[in-house]
Amino acid sequence: xxxxxxxxxxxxxxxxxxxxxxxxxxxxxxxxxxxxxxxxxxxxxxxxxxxxxxxxxxxxxxxxxxxxxxxxxxxxxxxxxxxxxxxxxxxxxxxxxxxxxxxxxxxxxxxxxxxxxxxxxxxxxxxxxxxxxxxxxxxxxxxxxxxxxxxxxxxxxxxxxxxxxxxxxxxxxxxxxxxxxxxxxxxxxxxxxxxxxxxxxxxxxxxxxxxxxxxxxxxxxxxxxxxxxxxxxxxxxxxxxxxxxxxxxxxxxxxxxxxxxxxxxxxxxxxxxxxxxxxxxxxxxxxxxxxxxxxxxxxxxxxxxxxxxxxxxxxxxxxxxxxxxxxxxxxxxxxxxxxxxxxxxxxxxxxxxxxxxxxxxxxxxxxxxxxxxxxxxxxxxxxxxxxxxxxxxxxxxxxxxxxxxxxxxxxxxxxxxxxxxxxxxxxxxxxxxxxxxxxxxxxxxxxxxxxxxxxxxxxxxxxxxxxxxxxxxxxxxx
Amino acid sequence: xxxxxxxxxxxxxxxxxxxxxxxxxxxxxxxxxxxxxxxxxxxxxxxxxxxxxxxxxxxxxxxxxxxxxxxxxxxxxxxxxxxxxxxxxxxxx
Amino acid sequence: xxxxxxxxxxxxxxxxxxxxxxxxxxxxxxxxxxxxxxxxxxxxxxxxxxxxxxxxxxxxxxxxxxxxxxxxxxxxxxxxxxxxxxxxxxxxxxxxxxxxxxxxxxxxxxxxxxxxxxxxxxxxxxxxxxxxxxxxxxxxxxxxxxxxxxxxxxxxxxxxxxxxxxxxxxxxxxxxxxxxxxxxxxxxxxxxxxxxxxxxxxxxxxxxxxxxxxxxxxxxxxxxxxxxxxxxxxxxxxxxxxxxxxxxxxxxxxxxxxxxxxxxxxxxxxxxxxxxxxxxxxxxxxxxxxxxxxxxxxxxxxxxxxxxxxxxxxxxxxxxxxxxxxxxxxxxxxxxxxxxxxxxxxxxxxxxxxxxxxxxxxxxxxxxxxxxxxxxxxxxxxxx
Numbered sequence: 001x002x003x004x005x006x007x008x009x010x011x012x013x014x015x016x017x018x019x020x021x022x023x024x025x026x027x028x029x030x031x032x033x034x035x036x037x038x039x040x041x042x043x044x045x046x047x048x049x050x051x052x053x054x055x056x057x058x059x060x061x062x063x064x065x066x067x068x069x070x071x072x073x074x075x076x077x078x079x080x081x082x083x084x085x086x087x088x089x090x091x092x093x094x095x096x097x098x099x100x101x102x103x104x105x106x107x108x109x110x111x112x113x114x115x116x117x118x119x120x121x122x123x124x125x126x127x128x129x130x131x132x133x134x135x136x137x138x139x140x141x142x143x144x145x146x147x148x149x150x151x152x153x154x155x156x157x158x159x160x161x162x163x164x165x166x167x168x169x170x171x172x173x174x175x176x177x178x179x180x181x182x183x184x185x186x187x188x189x190x191x192x193x194x195x196x197x198x199x200x201x202x203x204x205x206x207x208x209x210x211x212x213x214x215x216x217x218x219x220x221x222x223x224x225x226x227x228x229x230x231x232x233x234x235x236x237x238x239x240x241x242x243x244x245x246x247x248x249x250x251x252x253x254x255x256x257x258x259x260x261x262x263x264x265x266x267x268x269x270x271x272x273x274x275x276x277x278x279x280x281x282x283x284x285x286x287x288x289x290x291x292x293x294x295x296x297x298x299x300x301x302x303x304x305x306x307x308x309x310x311x312x313x314x315x316x317x318x319x320x321x322x323x324x325x326x327x328x329x330x331x332x333x334x335x336x337x338x339x340x341x342x343x344x345x346x347x348x349x350x351x352x353x354x355x356x357x358x359x360x361x362x363x364x365x366x367x368x369x370x371x372x373x374x375x376x377x378x379x380x381x382x383x384x385x386x387x388x389x390x391x392x393x394x395x396x397x398x399x400x401x402x403x404x405x406x407x408x409x410x411x412x413x414x415x416x417x418x419x420x421x422x423x424x425x426x427x428x429x430x431x432x433x434x435x436x437x438x439x440x441x442x443x444x445x446x447x448x449x450x451x452x453x454x455x456x457x458x459x460x461x462x463x464x465x466x467x468x469x470x471x472x473x474x475x476x477x478x
Numbered sequence: 479x480x481x482x483x484x485x486x487x488x489x490x491x492x493x494x495x496x497x498x499x500x501x502x503x504x505x506x507x508x509x510x511x512x513x514x515x516x517x518x519x520x521x522x523x524x525x526x527x528x529x530x531x532x533x534x535x536x537x538x539x540x541x542x543x544x545x546x547x548x549x550x551x552x553x554x555x556x557x558x559x560x561x562x563x564x565x566x567x568x569x570x571x
Numbered sequence: 572x573x574x575x576x577x578x579x580x581x582x583x584x585x586x587x588x589x590x591x592x593x594x595x596x597x598x599x600x601x602x603x604x605x606x607x608x609x610x611x612x613x614x615x616x617x618x619x620x621x622x623x624x625x626x627x628x629x630x631x632x633x634x635x636x637x638x639x640x641x642x643x644x645x646x647x648x649x650x651x652x653x654x655x656x657x658x659x660x661x662x663x664x665x666x667x668x669x670x671x672x673x674x675x676x677x678x679x680x681x682x683x684x685x686x687x688x689x690x691x692x693x694x695x696x697x698x699x700x701x702x703x704x705x706x707x708x709x710x711x712x713x714x715x716x717x718x719x720x721x722x723x724x725x726x727x728x729x730x731x732x733x734x735x736x737x738x739x740x741x742x743x744x745x746x747x748x749x750x751x752x753x754x755x756x757x758x759x760x761x762x763x764x765x766x767x768x769x770x771x772x773x774x775x776x777x778x779x780x781x782x783x784x785x786x787x788x789x790x791x792x793x794x795x796x797x798x799x800x801x802x803x804x805x806x807x808x809x810x811x812x813x814x815x816x817x818x819x820x821x822x823x824x825x826x827x828x829x830x831x832x833x834x835x836x837x838x839x840x841x842x843x844x845x846x847x848x849x850x851x852x853x854x855x856x857x858x859x860x861x862x863x864x865x866x867x868x869x870x871x872x873x874x875x876x877x878x879x880x881x882x883x884x885x886x887x888x889x890x891x892x893x894x895x896x897x898x899x900x901x902x903x904x905x906x907x908x909x910x911x912x913x914x915x916x917x918x919x920x921x922x923x924x925x926x927x928x929x930x931x932x933x934x935x936x937x938x939x940x941x942x943x944x945x946x947x948x949x950x951x952x953x954x955x
Contacts, residue, residue, distance in 0.1 A: 105870065108862050109866070239528075241485045243480060522872070
C-alpha cells in the first residue's frame, strides 16, 4: 500500500516514473528512484529470502543496506541488497533460498583505473554533522569532497517531519526535512564537491595523506584523496533479542521512517512500538500522521526516555505507553501477525501472568542507536565503550580529532545525541580539519571556541548530564 | 519461558542466543573465539547487528566489562563489494 | 593460578605449539604449559589460507606432508571432536605454458614415487572438477585428490579443549618476555604474569621466534612478511571444491570454506615488516586475478580482508630442531606460509625429538644451522 495523502509530504511530486519489475515472474508496479525491497513492500511482499542455515523467512529490516536481511537474486545475480538497490524497468527479482550457485558467466571483468578525486578534506556522511563540517571547511577555503550513501543529502534529517525546538540559530521551529535542504544548498553554494549514492569501503594511509575508497551505486570504484578525513557516518539501530526477532515485519524504526517518509509506503496496518525514547515516540506520531494505527508503545525502563513534549503529544493521540514492559516474542506464519509483551520485574525478568497479545503486522524497534564506527575502527582509531553514548565509540579530543592524526569524527558516529549537537560537532570538526590542512585562517579558533561553548550549553540540560558522563571516558585530554 | 533457540543473534549465519550461551557455559568467553566458533560477525553484515548483542550476552553472563570484552577488528572492505567493482569494470551488462 | 614450574614451556599458542603439546602429552609428558600473548590461534594460524597439500616439489616436504595428512585425517577422533574434519577436496594447479607443465610433470613423478596419488590432467578434466573455471588459456593441470583443507578455528579449539582435559595449562593473554638461560641451560621463561621454571623451552612463535633468538644471541634468519587473504560472502557449497592455484594469475590460491564463502589470496607480499594493515592494492589485485580464473566470481562480494605473517627464511623452509648452544632449547618456526598444513608432522617429530632425542621424519631438511653452513634448500612450491 502506498500513502496517497500525507499532511506534510506530497509524494505525488516525489515519485519518479512508473516502471514494472517482476517478482518471481509476477509484474509489480514500482517507481523509479525507489529501492526494490521498498517497492515489494508496497506490493505486500514481506518475505525476501530464506536464511542460509535454517531457512528462516527474512524481510526488510534496516533499510540502509547494512543488515543483509534483504538479500535477493536480481537479474540472476545473488546476494543483492534490495533495500538499497533501485528498481529498473523490467528487473527480475527472486527470493533467495539459501546460498546461491555462481552465475554461469565466463567473461572476466575488464581492469580499469579508478576515478580519482583530489581535495583537502574528505567528508564521509552528508547528514547534519557532515554537511555542517563540509560547509565550514569549504567556507574557509578548503576543497571539500563530500560522499554520502543516500540519493539525497540530509541523513536522518530527511526523515524528520517534525519541527525542531531550542535556539533560533540552531534551526528552532524548522522541520528537519527543511533543515536538510538549507544545509545542502549552503554546501553547494560553497563549492563542496558532492558524491551521492557513494559508500566508503575503507580509509587508507597514503604516504601520510588520506585515501578514502568508495563505491558509487554498487557499481563504480572511486578514490578520494585528501589530507584529512571527517567521518560523520551517523548511527545504526540496535537490535534486541526476543523470540522470532527476525520475522519479517520486525523493523527498525529507521526502516519504517524510510518506507513511510522517504518513499510514501505504508509500513503496515497496526504497529507495536518497542522503546519510548525520542525515536519511538516520534515514530508513533509519524505513523498516526500517515494514518497507521499504533496499538501501544512498550518500554523496559521505568521511565519514558523521550522529551516530555513528544510523549505528551503521543498520549493526546490516545496511544498507551507501558513502561517496565518488554516484548517476549513475535508470532506469525512467515510474517508478523501478533506480538506478545509482558511486564518485567526489577531484575528485568518477565512477570508470569502479565502477558498481553497484540494483533499487529509490524513490530517497530526503537530500542536505541549505536554509533557507526566501522570506518573509524578500520582506520585504526582507538575504541572505548560508553553506555551513555550508545555503545562502542571512538576516542576524540575537543577538536573532534581521533587518535589517528587527520581523522576527525562528528555527529552520532562520535556518540548518540541530537541533530543540533551533530551540527555543532560538524562545525568544530570541519573547522579543525581546515586548520590542520593549512587552509583556514587562525581566526577560526574563535569560531571553534564559540561552537564548543554552544555545545556545552546545549548539554547543560538534564539530558546532557548523561552525555557529559559518557564524554568523560571518551575524551582525549591533551 | 523464552525459547532461546528462536532468538536470533546473527541473521547472516542463523546463530541463536542458545548457541552463544552454550559456548559461554562451556567456559568460552572470549568474543574472538565465540566469533570463530559460531561465525557471528563473519557474514555479509560484517557484525553490524550481532556483535553488540554478543558483547551484551558475554557481559551479562560473565560480569566482564564491555571494554574488557572489546570488539573484533573491523576490516576492509567495510561494506561488501563485488569483485567486478574492485577490478574497475563499470560497464553495464 | 598459573604454575610456576613446568617440565616443558611452549612459547606460542598457535597450531604448532598446541599440536606439539598434544603429541608430548600422548608420550606421557604431563607438566606442560603454553604461553600465548593474545588468544590461541591469533598469531598466524587463524590468518592462514586453510590449505593442506602434498603437492610439493621436494622429497622432504612431500614426506612431511604425507605424514601430516595421515594425522589430519584422524585428528578429530583423537581429540574427541568429530566436528573437526579435514576435507579431502584436492588441490588443483592450473598450468598455462610448457615450462610450467614440464616442471609439474617432474613434481607429479616425484610425488607418485613417494605414494602421493597426484596426476596431470587436461583442462577439460579440470573443468569437470570446477565447472566455472575459464580454461581458455589453461593447457594442463595437476590434481591430487588427497590434498584438501581444514578449519583452523576448529583445529585450534578442539586441540585446546583436549589439552585442557589432559591437564595441560594454556595461558592466553600471557606474553613471554624472555627465555631464561643460565650456564647455557634453559631455566624457564619470564612472562607478563611472572616467571616460570622449566628445563625445556620450545619456541613455537613463528614470526616472533626471532625476537627470542636474537635476545639469546642466536642468528637464525626468520623475517616477517605481510601476506593477505580475503573472504567472500557465501555462495552454494560445492561450487569450488578444491584449492585452486594459478601462478600465472598473481600466484592466486583460493577455495570455498565449509560455510560457503571463498577464502584465498595472491602472492603480493610486503616486507620484511611488522605492519599487518590490509592494503587497497591487494584488494584490487586479488579481485583481478581471481576473476581471471573464475570469471563468475565477479558477481561475488568480498566481505573481509586481513593480513598475516609468512615467517620467511632465506630458502622458504622452516627451521625446526634442537638449538646446540643452549641445552633444553628447541625451535619450530619460520614456516614461510606452511605452518598450518605441516603442523601434525612437525608436532610428532618435535615430540619425538624432545622425548627420545631423534625422529624418523626428515627434520635434517629444516636444520636451523643450514644457513650458517651456507646450505640453502630447494625452495618449496609456495603460494601467497
